[in-house]
Amino acid sequence: MYHERILTDRLYRLFSVFPVVVVTGARQVGKSTFLANTLGKNIDTVVFDPVIDIENARMDPELFLNNRRPPVIFDEIQYCPELVPALKRRIDRDRSPGQYILTGSQQWGVMRSITESLAGRAVFLDIDGFNIAEITHEKHQDTWLDKWIEAPEKFLKTLSERHLTNTTLYEQLWRGFLPEAHFIPLDTIPDFHAAYQRTYIERDVRLFADVSDWQLFGRFLRLVAALTAQEINYSQVGRKLGLTPQTTRRWLDILKATFQWFELEPFSRNSIKKISGKPKGYISDTGLACAAQAISSPTAIGGHPLWGALFETAVVAEIRKQCSFMSPRPMMYHWRTYSGAEVDIIIEYNGRFYPIEIKAKSNPSRGDTSGITAFRKQYPDMQVEKGIVLAPVERPIPISENDYALPWDIKK
Secondary structure (H helix, E strand, O other), rough: OOOOOOHHHHHHHOOOOEEEEEEEEOOOOOOOOOOHOOOOOOOEEEEOOOOOOOHOOOOOOHHHOOOOOOOEEEEEEOOOHHHHHHHHHHHOOOOOOOEEEEEEOOOOHHHHHHHHOOOOOOEEOOOOOOOOHHOOOOOOOOOHHHHHHHHHHHHOOOOOOOEEEOOHHHHHHHHHOOHHHHHOOHHHHHHHHHHHHHHHOOOOOHHHHOOOHHHHHHHHHHHHHOOEOOOOOOOHHHHHHHHHHHHHHHHHHHHHHHOOEEEEEEEEOOOOEOOOOOOEEEEOOOOHHHHHHHOOOOHHHHHOOOHHHHHHHHHHHHEEEEEEEEOOEEEEEEEEEOOEEEEEEEEEEEEEEEEEEOOOOOOOHHHEEEEHHHHHHHHOOOOOOOOEEEEEOOEEEOOOOOEEEEEEOOOO
């Protein structure tokens, strides 16, 4: 069963303006399904293979393109890098919009080549796993984040509904947000994620990365899954596996390049030394984190040491997805001082700043806004809007003069 994606209208719009749209995202986030149910209904599609040279596209890209007139979708373009220069030459001769859709599951190598070769000719559209609205079949072009950024006072004074899901919070975190994980029985979820990790390491990383010890890389993936929602200390991470900080950084770059890991950069408006300058890292999907840590069931999450980190990972990923629906895309940071004050997310948009704290508890209080208060005091000259504490609460609750607790799955 297909769940319509919020990015559908944006895909149509971009394809009507640009000659090339590059759709990127992790393995199994639904890129091919998304295109098949939108533009792919009326457009020819070619799926490239890492082994087979489909229609001799790698051997003779010009002849291949002569026999594949646009519009056309080229799926998994990273397996046919020879096609990129030929596409560039054709687009230089004809800049008409709506010619090619390219998809890829990793960001280095070919995707970097596309960025360089098709600069000014192509636009990128990143697709992630499901967000809450897509899970509940509620397709909204404007999310609660849109409403908050557009009119914070009005948004916070309006009682908002929650998304009604068929799963508990624990089950949602355990399943994760990859589309296929929502269509299979609960008892097969561990098998799905185990197969995903094995395929990812044996196919994607093996093909595109210089990694000498695949078993050690698998242990590295499990380790960073346990470090989700923490600031990144390359020396500390590497020491646990006998890796140098340089190797740790390079392997994290591999995870980022294959969309398995993302980071929030630290926020700072000056060089004050008491502000931490380390990025904060997150595993891309909570289901993968649960599988990597051998969490056996949804109910086991409640008593697990990673419960808070898993909840924060899910919320940060949800907000990150909502930011990707906006154009231009808001900037996202985290903020922390060496004295311990922190704000999980700072969103910057149109010169205004929107602080968000994340708490894995059902009764947030004024004390949970201490980091937001410290942020306001640190930057008195900035326009800092009313803050939000996202938590597993049932309804919006004012918890201070300037801050509100909201359900993490709020609709709008």
